[in-house]
Amino acid sequence: MKPIxxxxxxxxxxxxxxxxxxxxxxxxxxxxxxxxxxxxxxxFCLRNPKxxxxxEVMDPGNYVSSFAEDSDIRKDVPEYKIFKDxxxxxxxxxxxxxxxxxxxxxxxGCSFTFENELVKNGIELPYxxxxxxxxxxxxxxxxxxxxxxxxxxxxxxxWIRREKVVKAIQATSRFPNQHGTPIQVGNSEEIGISDPYxxxxxxxxxxxxxxxxxxxxxxxxxxxxxxxESAKIDISITHSPGKMFVTDLTDEExxxx
Amino acid sequence: MKPIxxxxxxxxxxxxxxxxxxxxxxxxxxxxxxxxxxxxxxxFCLRNPKxxxxxEVMDPGNYVSSFAEDSDIRKDVPEYKIFKDxxxxxxxxxxxxxxxxxxxxxxxGCSFTFENELVKNGIELPYxxxxxxxxxxxxxxxxxxxxxxxxxxxxxxxWIRREKVVKAIQATSRFPNQHGTPIQVGNSEEIGISDPYxxxxxxxxxxxxxxxxxxxxxxxxxxxxxxxESAKIDISITHSPGKMFVTDLTDEExxxx
Numbered sequence: 001m002k003p004i005x006x007x008x009x010x011x012x013x014x015x016x017x018x019x020x021x022x023x024x025x026x027x028x029x030x031x032x033x034x035x036x037x038x039x040x041x042x043x044f045c046l047r048n049p050k051x052x053x054x055x056e057v058m059d060p061g062n063y064v065s066s067f068a069e070d071s072d073i074r075k076d077v078p079e080y081k082i083f084k085d086x087x088x089x090x091x092x093x094x095x096x097x098x099x100x101x102x103x104x105x106x107x108x109g110c111s112f113t114f115e116n117e118l119v120k121n122g123i124e125l126p127y128x129x130x131x132x133x134x135x136x137x138x139x140x141x142x143x144x145x146x147x148x149x150x151x152x153x154x155x156x157x158x159w160i161r162r163e164k165v166v167k168a169i170q171a172t173s174r175f176p177n178q179h180g181t182p183i184q185v186g187n188s189e190e191i192g193i194s195d196p197y198x199x200x201x202x203x204x205x206x207x208x209x210x211x212x213x214x215x216x217x218x219x220x221x222x223x224x225x226x227x228x229e230s231a232k233i234d235i236s237i238t239h240s241p242g243k244m245f246v247t248d249l250t251d252e253e254x255x256x257x
Numbered sequence: 258m259k260p261i262x263x264x265x266x267x268x269x270x271x272x273x274x275x276x277x278x279x280x281x282x283x284x285x286x287x288x289x290x291x292x293x294x295x296x297x298x299x300x301f302c303l304r305n306p307k308x309x310x311x312x313e314v315m316d317p318g319n320y321v322s323s324f325a326e327d328s329d330i331r332k333d334v335p336e337y338k339i340f341k342d343x344x345x346x347x348x349x350x351x352x353x354x355x356x357x358x359x360x361x362x363x364x365x366g367c368s369f370t371f372e373n374e375l376v377k378n379g380i381e382l383p384y385x386x387x388x389x390x391x392x393x394x395x396x397x398x399x400x401x402x403x404x405x406x407x408x409x410x411x412x413x414x415x416w417i418r419r420e421k422v423v424k425a426i427q428a429t430s431r432f433p434n435q436h437g438t439p440i441q442v443g444n445s446e447e448i449g450i451s452d453p454y455x456x457x458x459x460x461x462x463x464x465x466x467x468x469x470x471x472x473x474x475x476x477x478x479x480x481x482x483x484x485x486e487s488a489k490i491d492i493s494i495t496h497s498p499g500k501m502f503v504t505d506l507t508d509e510e511x512x513x514x
Binding site: 039046056057059257 | 292295296299300303311313314316403430431433513514
């Protein structure tokens, strides 16, 4: 299916995970907040480009992305999460009834692009085939504050065969706007992870033969969701995990080299 | 001289061009505007990353850069230009008397980083030795609008030996935050430049033997200055051309790969 067809499917109310769909096209995390918070949140993203790589910041009130033909950010995400005063309030498949002319939509890079790249480079990601979720951990690393936005860095974990570590770093280097290179190679405790088999979100990943694998950690798009909660904005809206906004951009258009 | 010593020299009132100084350290264009315009200008930069690559957006009222120890953006640029209602008003070597708590300072990448890289790769830039200025042209290309910020793209021109064109593209690819790759290779008319020997700013560059050279055009940090004029902001302040803010960042820290 083409990106525009996936967006139409979501617009028709279908609720589905977008992982592995429209392969080769950029999918994004979505954050929608009132304009009064938008400058501070933009600064937060600029200061924390690894967890919050900006693909697009839309004009206040605009719901058509420049990177997705005939799109409508109020309807084209399969499932949204609505937060009120920083607390999760409800799920929705269409946010038209909540939309305000002062809403600013942020599209932030997601890891699907670089995961495709890892697979293309012969790196196994068993959670794909087993329909499990990548393990995610809240680290001890503080993000750079901007206004009321602050919090700990969240990371995804992938166990990489020792002989593939260099390749994994090279492959993800090409995509700084999709979380880029790992923030930690091998040393879980260094970033405050005492038990690497017990993630805060997602499913545990226990490598088949631990001495052949090293855990690599990448900055994760869940970081801004936790940060949003701490900022206690009157209303904010995000996509639901794994149910992303699918753009017309190709992965290669986002590659730096 | 180290970056901090150059900043102190400027702080003491010395008025000098920073080209070629503290080599290997990142120098930046500076734009200072009231907070009420800062979100729109940030969006303008994000939508036009080649002419306006963001290195830092400082908090409103903050004059200490995160990337320059003990710095003061009100004093550490050798010369400033003050604009009132979009029109140039005066030069200053210290803007403390104009400073307001709602001022937001933007540090934008400049071409000095990639020029060093070109020279290291054996590409001749004769305007360096002759103390002339790089030729700059206003193109026919529209920038992406944000709020009241819009205008034409300004480019710098460098004549590159045919056998060095690939190297010039490779070398500048590594620095997307310092204008990155050229936006045009060879075809001046394609971007609205009818006479490539008659620049709008800077000095003409006539290659010694035209058939051995091709003109390459890179997005230029003068673009935001023209855009600022068109936005007619009550007060805005920039650095003077060639008299940049010198950060502690190294060129290699900005390289993407």
